[in-house]
Amino acid sequence: MFSILHISDLHRSPDDPITNAELISALIRDQERYSNEEPKITPPQAIIVSGDIVQGVLTNETQPEEKLKAQYRTAIEFLDKIARHFVGGDRSKVVIVPGNHDVDWNTARASMSLVESAEMPTNLQKALFKDDSKYRWDWKQRELYKISDFEIYRRRFAAYRNFIAEFYRDVPGLLRVDANSDVNLFELFGGRITVAAFNSCEDNDCFAFHGAIRKELIAQTDLALAEISPNHELRIAVWHHGIEGPPYSTDYMDVDIVRGMIGRGFRLGLFGHQHKAQSSPYSINLPDEEMMVIVSAGSLCAGREALPTGQKRQYNIIELSDNLSEARIHVREMHEANLFGRALIPSWGGRSYTKLKWKLPSNAAGKPIKANEQRRRVKVIEAEVASKRGDLATALNLLSELQAPEGYERSLLLEIAVNAKAWNVIVQRFSVPESIAELITLVQALIRLGRYDQAQSDLDKYGGQLQLPAPLVAEQRAQIATEKRLRQ
Numbered sequence: 001m002f003s004i005l006h007i008s009d010l011h012r013s014p015d016d017p018i019t020n021a022e023l024i025s026a027l028i029r030d031q032e033r034y035s036n037e038e039p040k041i042t043p044p045q046a047i048i049v050s051g052d053i054v055q056g057v058l059t060n061e062t063q064p065e066e067k068l069k070a071q072y073r074t075a076i077e078f079l080d081k082i083a084r085h086f087v088g089g090d091r092s093k094v095v096i097v098p099g100n101h102d103v104d105w106n107t108a109r110a111s112m113s114l115v116e117s118a119e120m121p122t123n124l125q126k127a128l129f130k131d132d133s134k135y136r137w138d139w140k141q142r143e144l145y146k147i148s149d150f151e152i153y154r155r156r157f158a159a160y161r162n163f164i165a166e167f168y169r170d171v172p173g174l175l176r177v178d179a180n181s182d183v184n185l186f187e188l189f190g191g192r193i194t195v196a197a198f199n200s201c202e203d204n205d206c207f208a209f210h211g212a213i214r215k216e217l218i219a220q221t222d223l224a225l226a227e228i229s230p231n232h233e234l235r236i237a238v239w240h241h242g243i244e245g246p247p248y249s250t251d252y253m254d255v256d257i258v259r260g261m262i263g264r265g266f267r268l269g270l271f272g273h274q275h276k277a278q279s280s281p282y283s284i285n286l287p288d289e290e291m292m293v294i295v296s297a298g299s300l301c302a303g304r305e306a307l308p309t310g311q312k313r314q315y316n317i318i319e320l321s322d323n324l325s326e327a328r329i330h331v332r333e334m335h336e337a338n339l340f341g342r343a344l345i346p347s348w349g350g351r352s353y354t355k356l357k358w359k360l361p362s363n364a365a366g367k368p369i370k371a372n373e374q375r376r377r378v379k380v381i382e383a384e385v386a387s388k389r390g391d392l393a394t395a396l397n398l399l400s401e402l403q404a405p406e407g408y409e410r411s412l413l414l415e416i417a418v419n420a421k422a423w424n425v426i427v428q429r430f431s432v433p434e435s436i437a438e439l440i441t442l443v444q445a446l447i448r449l450g451r452y453d454q455a456q457s458d459l460d461k462y463g464g465q466l467q468l469p470a471p472l473v474a475e476q477r478a479q480i481a482t483e484k485r486l487r488q
Contacts, residue, residue, distance in 0.1 A: 003042035006315065012301070034330070051240030053160070056071075056104075090173070092172065104159055200253055262283070271294070276299075314334070318330075380402075380409055383396075387419075396417060400425065405429075413429060436468055456477070
């Protein structure tokens with residue numbers, strides 16, 4: 001299984017009553033527990049953080065910039081330490097998206113100006129709720145504001161983007177990460193999984209609480225993944241906002257955005273924001289049914305007043321099966337002394353985990369896309385091209401990465417290894433020859449390496465099995481004996 005530590009709503013701040021040390025210690029101690037529970041949980045191999053990295057600063061705070069910087073310093077310290085513990089310090093395996101608490105309300109408010117009564121739109125409701133509206137309504141003061149400086153407005157993510165730039169600076173192995181982008185791309189599980197980390201806070205600010213991802217951005221991401229990571233098997237989307245909410249609430253994202261992801265091959269969606277663990281399937285018909293499993297993580301460290309009634313702090317561990325078409329979702333919950341243990345989820349029959357399945361995208365013929373086979377074909381083609389241009393080392397490296405090569409793959413590997421005089425590779429990869437040509441080549445490689453006794457032993461062992469003609473047996477034995485005498 002491939003295991004993901006899914007945490008959300010960190011709300012890091014130097015003023016938080018639960019310090020980094022307490023939180024990290026609690027996560028590590030819980031790993032010791034769940035590694036010995038039944039069912040055992042696979043230790044995480046990647047970390048996904050679905051938003052609200054910091055607590056944020058209200059509009060009436062003094063020195064908001066300094067307080068926000070201090071919060072992100074606390075967040076980096078926390079994420080650095082859990083990365084070191086859970087993924088060996090490899091930050092390319094840590095996926096981060098922003099949440100509404102990562103929006104700088106003070107900067108957003110500074111970009112707006114009060115609209116006087118005489119300047120109010122004729123149809124205020126229409127002006128407020130149309131797409132990309134520049135108007136904002138302050139319910140507390142019952143006043144209308146207008147975004148008058150979009151350059152300042154765009155800087156409401158400046159502190160978060162600086163944090164992302166620092167966290168991923170000089171990190172190798174990233175697929176496509178840009179601190180100024182609203183979507184970053186990651187590869188996990190040896191390239192079998194691609195993750196699109198979306199900013200779901202489009203037009204979110206101190207007066208507008210809804211979530212949104214530009215539909216164009218999802219389409220652009222689909223095209224980018226097809227180009228730069230075409231051989232993946234599973235697409236995962238990560239964002240922050242929930243996709244449902246109570247009546248009269250706007251604090252969630254339109255589910256139609258998720259339908260756009262499903263139609264573009266995403267099969268697992270991870271988010272946070274709602275401060276409780278939840279999992280459910282969503283499907284669309286195009287015209288065949290396509291499905292995506294949506295999983296929410298509870299809040300790792302939101303304040304008590306932010307948690308839903310009766311809800312505790314939580315996090316998830318997601319175990320993906322090797323076929324990448326099913327998963328087991330485990331929920332861990334904070335109990336006594338700020339320590340985590342199993343959660344008891346009523347909708348899961350009182351268990352702490354549930355299993356979910358989905359169908360991977362299919363090709364034009366309606367058959368599942370076998371990305372492993374696709375990757376193998378690409379490597380063979382690249383090896384052929386490298387061999388033709390005389391770059392035998394590259395060709396050999398490409399083919400050596402293939403597990404259990406068969407047919408043409410095997411014969412090409414043998415041919416290139418002979419041309420490159422890679423005798424050790426031949427001995428390692430063809431130690432059990434499957435044809436007369438492979439046996440003769442194996443014996444010749446062992447002779448070149450001075451391993452005459454093994455050459456004679458393999459000739460005796462496999463010559464009969466492969467029905468090697470007697471003249472060839474005699475010829476090989478004579479060469480072994482001659483080379484051995486010359487060497488002595």
